[in-house]
């Protein structure tokens with residue numbers, strides 16, 4: 001059987017690292033393309049994983065890096081724009097880069113492509129630049145050469161060890177006895193990273209997944225307030241949530257853009273204006289928050305706290 005190589009853009013990130021570990025179990029070779037190989041130390045210890053430092057925005061370098069791949073996976077995504085417009089604006093990181101990846105696949109005769117998008121991505125109606133440019137990238141994929149067998153993934157927020165959701169809230173809550181929460185009624189359906197990786201890996205050799213845009217939601221919908229309260233309870237933090245009215249949420253977003261690491265931005269605020277939940281009838285992923293989250297943000301007595309919360313919910 002010929003060697004099967006899968007190449008991942010965005011393989012160094014939260015989703016990409018997990019996916020790389022899993023792919024290394026089934027593929028002969030996994031190649032992770034990164035802009036800074038130095039930051040991808042742990043993946044390099046896996047015998048059949050190769051980390052290549054490439055400027056993926058350079059079309060020629062990208063085409064050379066994808067040569068010999070059987071499958072290409074594009075996970076690149078940003079929640080906030082960087083200062084370099086040609087590489088880290090929403091448009092360049094999402095739609096323009098996707099176009100370059102699709103061209104590089106065509107040049108190399110690569111026919112299997114997995115694309116990471118997001119729930120509510122919409123080129124014309126997306127509520128934020130993040131969602132609009134994710135939608136523009138989806139359009140590029142749909143219009144790709146007919147020989148390309150693509151599958152797209154549209155998850156709600158993804159949770160798991162090292163996520164940027166529960167870990168970020170836990171860190172902020174620990175520093176703030178009173179927590180002003182923007183858009184507390186926004187709805188999300190957190191989906192476990194293990195379920196996301198399973199869906200992606202299972203799709204690779206599934207002819208039924210070709211041409212599909214797969215929505216990925218966890219078993220339950222929550223409001224943002226419920227998820228932040230869940231973080232408080234699970235991590236054993238003494239913090240009280242104050243839901244912000246809309247005008248204050250907008251002001252908070254504007255101010256937080258100047259805080260290092262941009263914990264919240266006007267574009268994040270805009271994304272939250274559309275509930276990130278799956279349409280009725282969509283098959284849900286099964287892993288619950290309780291099965292995973294307490295293991296990485298939990299207080300020492302998380303099991304006891306969970307039992308108390310469950311007992312209270314039954315009352």
Ligand SMILES: NC(=O)c1ccc[n+]([C@@H]2O[C@H](COP(=O)([O-])OP(=O)(O)OC[C@H]3O[C@@H](n4cnc5c(N)ncnc54)[C@H](OP(=O)(O)O)[C@@H]3O)[C@@H](O)[C@H]2O)c1
Pocket residue numbers: 009010011012013014015016033034035036056075076077078087088089093116117118119155156157158159164165
């Ligand atoms: N995490 C979630 O809750 C969630 C929910 C819905 C959708 N998604 C989507 O899932 C994908 C992965 O998310 P994640 O949470 O794993 O993100 P992440 O941890 O921030 O990783 C993003 C990856 O993209 C690469 N990247 C970032 N900016 C780039 C740029 N300007 N040009 C080229 N590469 C760039 C980085 O690679 P290098 O720095 O190594 O080059 C990194 O490996 C994204 O497309 C995201 O939109 C995530």
